Amino acid sequence: MKLPLSKLLLFLLPAVFPLIGMGQNLTGIWRGYFITESGENYRLEFQVQQAKSKTVTGVSYSYLDTRFYGKATMTGNFAIKNNSFTIQELRTVEVKNMGGGATCLMNYKFAYARSGREEFLEGSYVGKTEDRANPKNNGKWGDCGGGTVYLRKVTTSDFYVEPFLRNNKNITSTDTPVTKTTVKPASKTPLATKKKTTTKPVAKAPVKKTTTPPVISKRSTIDSPVPKTITPVIVEKKADLPPYQAPQVTRSRKNELTTALTVTNEVITIRLYDNGEIDDDTISVYLDGRLIIASKRLSASPITYTLKMDENNPEHTLVMVAENLGRIPPNTSLMIVQDGDKRYQVSITSTEQKNAMVRFRYQKAGN
Numbered sequence: 001m002k003l004p005l006s007k008l009l010l011f012l013l014p015a016v017f018p019l020i021g022m023g024q025n026l027t028g029i030w031r032g033y034f035i036t037e038s039g040e041n042y043r044l045e046f047q048v049q050q051a052k053s054k055t056v057t058g059v060s061y062s063y064l065d066t067r068f069y070g071k072a073t074m075t076g077n078f079a080i081k082n083n084s085f086t087i088q089e090l091r092t093v094e095v096k097n098m099g100g101g102a103t104c105l106m107n108y109k110f111a112y113a114r115s116g117r118e119e120f121l122e123g124s125y126v127g128k129t130e131d132r133a134n135p136k137n138n139g140k141w142g143d144c145g146g147g148t149v150y151l152r153k154v155t156t157s158d159f160y161v162e163p164f165l166r167n168n169k170n171i172t173s174t175d176t177p178v179t180k181t182t183v184k185p186a187s188k189t190p191l192a193t194k195k196k197t198t199t200k201p202v203a204k205a206p207v208k209k210t211t212t213p214p215v216i217s218k219r220s221t222i223d224s225p226v227p228k229t230i231t232p233v234i235v236e237k238k239a240d241l242p243p244y245q246a247p248q249v250t251r252s253r254k255n256e257l258t259t260a261l262t263v264t265n266e267v268i269t270i271r272l273y274d275n276g277e278i279d280d281d282t283i284s285v286y287l288d289g290r291l292i293i294a295s296k297r298l299s300a301s302p303i304t305y306t307l308k309m310d311e312n313n314p315e316h317t318l319v320m321v322a323e324n325l326g327r328i329p330p331n332t333s334l335m336i337v338q339d340g341d342k343r344y345q346v347s348i349t350s351t352e353q354k355n356a357m358v359r360f361r362y363q364k365a366g367n
Contacts, residue, residue: 032151085110104144119153264365271302281326309362322350
């Protein structure tokens with residue numbers, strides 16, 4: 001029997017759309033990051049399994065480094081009609097928070113998207129305080145802040161791969177955390193302090209203050225003139241301070257100001273991590289135009305630099321230059337600045353067209 005084209009299309013469409021829906025399966029590993037309302041940036045990983053009913057269960061890991069991580073069980077639902085995915089954490093099963101503070105559970109709302117072979121989840125979350133000893137006393141959604149979330153489907157995990165994913169041929173099973181990070185690498189941080197209303201990971205770890213002996217500048221001494229002899233004083237240019245020209249890579253690309261920080265300690269510590277998935281991003285860093293870090297690969301272990309400040313030289317500029325774009329452009333990093341008891345987090349993005357610039361200004365405490 002020959003059908004008119006219009007009727008043939010009507011006949012085929014119901015058969016095609018279920019096939020499209022069937023291709024959207026969330027089962028697997030999703031990795032990325034979330035940004036709190038206060039601008040702090042934390043890594044996030046989901047390991048989930050989707051049932052035929054579109055119910056989704058699994059675990060989440062949120063983390064900053066080995067001092068801050070947490071693992072929670074989750075349950076949710078995937079609505080294929082509008083590609084929306086909601087999932088919430090039920091309880092934390094493992095927490096490492098050296099800074100103390102409350103833990104927070106998170107409720108996520110995502111939009112699912114596919115681009116070629118890549119799959120993404122993008123959305124938002126709200127948090128609530130958790131009473132691990134008595135869950136009946138948990139807070140309400142929103143009392144632990146909120147923010148935005150970005151995840152990408154990947155085939156490897158920084159953590160122990162859950163049993164329900166072990167038989168998935170597309171997933172690399174690692175019984176132990178990635179070697180770049182210590183056991184259970186910088187993982188989950190449901191550590192959110194209520195003070196900052198940042199979700200799980202917002203907890204401050206005690207910071208070791210490193211005291212650096214003051215730098216005593218060497219001054220040339222002038223001997224008393226020999227009697228009856230006038231000796232002219234010759235001022236020599238210091239060899240270590242020649243005039244210099246900014247490197248080509250910082251002149252040929254646009255230097256875009258990411259943020260300006262005012263610090264109150266004479267010694268601050270700067271740590272640089274890969275932001276999101278570790279994808280071989282490599283950077284060089286210039287301090288006031290001079291190279292201080294050359295072609296270093298970003299990872300879950302920080303690249304650390306100590307910056308000394310003083311009232312005579314209160315302003316410094318760091319420029320982060322992308323030496324490559326990694327496997328997933330652009331080149332992104334997370335900068336953690338420790339200023340005594342204060343801690344700042346800065347998300348850095350650099351490309352082949354622009355460098356990321358961060359300015360530091362020293363202001364003595366109490367001034």
